Amino acid sequence: MKLFCLPYAGGSANLYAAWRRRFQAGITCVPIELAGRGIRRRLSFxxxxxxxxxxxxxxxxxxxxxxxxxxxxxxxxxxxxxxEAAHLVHERRLPPPQLVIFSGRPAPHVVRSDADIHGQPDAEFMKRIEEMGATSAELFADSQLRAIFLPVLRADFRLVETYEYIPRLPLPYPFLVVAGTTERWSEEELEGWRLHTSAACRVMRLEGGHFYWNGNPEPITSLLMEELQQLRLHANIGWEGG
Structure with missing residues (x-):
């Protein structure tokens, strides 16, 4: 069983480097590198x-x-x-995922209430990013690091803020939705994921805020290990998500 992992805004595949050592017994963590960062930094955003x-x-x-x-x-x-990738998989009848895990994200139909920041001047943009807790002030204080990460963050926030939800039929894949206990998203916004799958959907909270697994990935990796082992060992029975 492979677990493909996609990063949050401003992040790279390196976010999941430590996860590789935590999975075992037939589970392989495969971080996906997005364009414009890491080994793919020369590609356009x-x-x-x-x-x-x-x-x-x-x-x-x-x-x-x-x-x-x-x-x-x-x-x-x-x-x-x-x-969006899961919808492409379904539409093209590609090999389906056994489980899709959405972390720190409300259902796609939930309307954004935040003002767009991707087009703001650097000083204001960096201030807003720091307020979100997405990065540290030390990173922006270093001119070399700022030159590397600021374009990535701005491009990612543009991607998020220009996203337009398109209603479609529910996906036939089971979902696991995870968020921090002090996450800004409400239960209703997280439970909304149930509308987007015709299979099982489970919603869980882990201790912490939006970046609940930064600094201590053990709770989320243990949870995922358990879920994926069940899928791997009992594929013929099916996943019971509730």
């Missing part, structure tokens, strides 16, 4: 969510060519990309 989903699908299918079952995990922006 995505112009829209569909382009991001297309790129992710290409990477998924290259890794899944061996026929091994897989699951898809996305945190925040990564969850939005995962949702």
């Amino acid at each position: 995505y112009e829209g969510m569909n382009e991001a989903a297309e790129d992710v699908i290409e990477q998924l299918m290259s890794h899944a060519a061996d026929g091994e079952p897989y699951a898809l995990f996305g945190h925040s922006m990564g969850g939005m990309i995962a949702y």
